[in-house]
Amino acid sequence: MAVPVAVPVPLHGVGGAKDLPIPAALAITAGAAALAVSFLVLALAWRVSRFDGSARGRPVAAPLARFVDSLGLRWTLRGLGLAFAAYLAWPTAVGPDVVTNPIFGTFYVLLWVGIVPASLLLGPAFRLVSPVRTLHALVSRARGVRPDQGLARYPAWLGYWPAALGLLAFVWQELANEDGTLLVSVQVWLILYVVITFVGAVVFGDVWLARADPFEVYSTLVGRLAVIGRRADGVLVWRSPLAGLAATPRGPGLVAVLAVLFGSTAFDSYKDNLHWAGFVDSLSVSPELTNSVALVVFCGVIAATFSLAAMATGRGTTVSTERGPRRALPGLLVHSLVPIVVGYMTAHYLSYFVEQGQVTLIQLSDPMVDGSNLLGTGGLTVDYWLSQHPSFLADVKVLAIVVGHITGAVAAHDRVLRLLPPRSRIVGQLPMLVLMVAYTYAGLWLLFSS
Numbered sequence: 001m002a003v004p005v006a007v008p009v010p011l012h013g014v015g016g017a018k019d020l021p022i023p024a025a026l027a028i029t030a031g032a033a034a035l036a037v038s039f040l041v042l043a044l045a046w047r048v049s050r051f052d053g054s055a056r057g058r059p060v061a062a063p064l065a066r067f068v069d070s071l072g073l074r075w076t077l078r079g080l081g082l083a084f085a086a087y088l089a090w091p092t093a094v095g096p097d098v099v100t101n102p103i104f105g106t107f108y109v110l111l112w113v114g115i116v117p118a119s120l121l122l123g124p125a126f127r128l129v130s131p132v133r134t135l136h137a138l139v140s141r142a143r144g145v146r147p148d149q150g151l152a153r154y155p156a157w158l159g160y161w162p163a164a165l166g167l168l169a170f171v172w173q174e175l176a177n178e179d180g181t182l183l184v185s186v187q188v189w190l191i192l193y194v195v196i197t198f199v200g201a202v203v204f205g206d207v208w209l210a211r212a213d214p215f216e217v218y219s220t221l222v223g224r225l226a227v228i229g230r231r232a233d234g235v236l237v238w239r240s241p242l243a244g245l246a247a248t249p250r251g252p253g254l255v256a257v258l259a260v261l262f263g264s265t266a267f268d269s270y271k272d273n274l275h276w277a278g279f280v281d282s283l284s285v286s287p288e289l290t291n292s293v294a295l296v297v298f299c300g301v302i303a304a305t306f307s308l309a310a311m312a313t314g315r316g317t318t319v320s321t322e323r324g325p326r327r328a329l330p331g332l333l334v335h336s337l338v339p340i341v342v343g344y345m346t347a348h349y350l351s352y353f354v355e356q357g358q359v360t361l362i363q364l365s366d367p368m369v370d371g372s373n374l375l376g377t378g379g380l381t382v383d384y385w386l387s388q389h390p391s392f393l394a395d396v397k398v399l400a401i402v403v404g405h406i407t408g409a410v411a412a413h414d415r416v417l418r419l420l421p422p423r424s425r426i427v428g429q430l431p432m433l434v435l436m437v438a439y440t441y442a443g444l445w446l447l448f449s450s
Helices: 024-045 062-068 071-094 102-111 117-124 124-128 130-142 163-177 183-203 206-211 215-223 241-245 255-268 272-283 286-309 329-363 390-419 425-450
Strands: 228-230 236-238
Touching: 024 286, 024 390, 024 425, 062 236, 062 425, 071 102, 071 124, 071 130, 071 183, 071 215, 102 183, 117 130, 117 215, 117 255, 117 272, 124 215, 130 206, 163 183, 163 206, 163 255, 163 286, 183 206, 215 255, 215 329, 228 255, 241 329, 241 390, 255 286, 255 329, 255 425, 286 329, 286 425, 329 390, 329 425, 390 425
Parallel strands: none
Antiparallel strands: 228 236
16 A cells, blocks of 8 residues: 655745746836726726616526526536535545645635635536535425525624634634644534534524525625626626626625635735744744734734725715715625735635646545545646746736726725715725725735745
């Protein structure tokens, strides 16, 4: 039997400041300037709101719509998701505790990072294959009740707060937990995830999954940028990504969800900085505690700065909101953070996902790390094209962050046109513009300073 060998897992690939075809400082300044110029163009050319939150679009051709909505396709995807989860339960439960165990790559790469491209292409992709959602649907059918029927009503005040806590638990597991690459740590995390999400679904119905499952909430938010989606009446349509984004449902805790996604990725960049590593080593407390505190601080800074900038929008004017003049503004504008998160996730994890994702596909054929090739992928080789073209990769990173921030600025601008009176629509957006420029500058600096 082959001896399991632990192979170092690269975290984020290559493509840093030294690989830019232009100086990093110039790239960072140009990125921030591009956002400022975009705002001026918006102010002159985009004077009427084009997206009212109804997710309008052109109906998908009837044959394709019937196929997408068919029970056969729906249950095929559910069955595949459940079968894949069952397959992974094997190496998770009894596999060797080495990094070549495929559960690590699946958990940290295919699941966490893969949510972004899958949801951009397909919409709420995780919802389609979620094993917990499938199990709950089967149990509900056996009980003779609908999946949306629970034992109690989901409290409206709870909103997305459970998902925010779940996401924080995941990023802590990935970025701060010193035992994050031990099998028992992943086992405990997954057991708690399955128990909490399944029991919550039984108690509150499948609204719990839509509000509390961290992966489903994350996937659904990113899926708002997909060119295919549904109107409020359930009709499948082709739509502008900005139209889908404008239809993002609001609820308590949504700012926290985006703050965790954005802040954790920023911290992941910063923790690779040599200055931070030296600072952590110089302290008498454990690196785990230091990184845990820093992770929470990064997420808190994003939440606080965004909320303050949003509430400062149109300061001194009457703001048209449903819940009051100021308190509701962060929730009304938080959808603009979604493309920023997508851009930053793309920039930060692109080569990691492409290359380590291929490694994971190979490892999936050998769940016991004994030389097996059960799925036929064991003979594949990894294509390191991105690592071999670092200048191209660095360009893509800059472009992803800048495009993400410009898209976010467009989304915020369109929403503000509905919230502020005409005389205040330009000046009133300056706090949010300053914040977006600061995010762009900081994001590019973090990427290229490590």
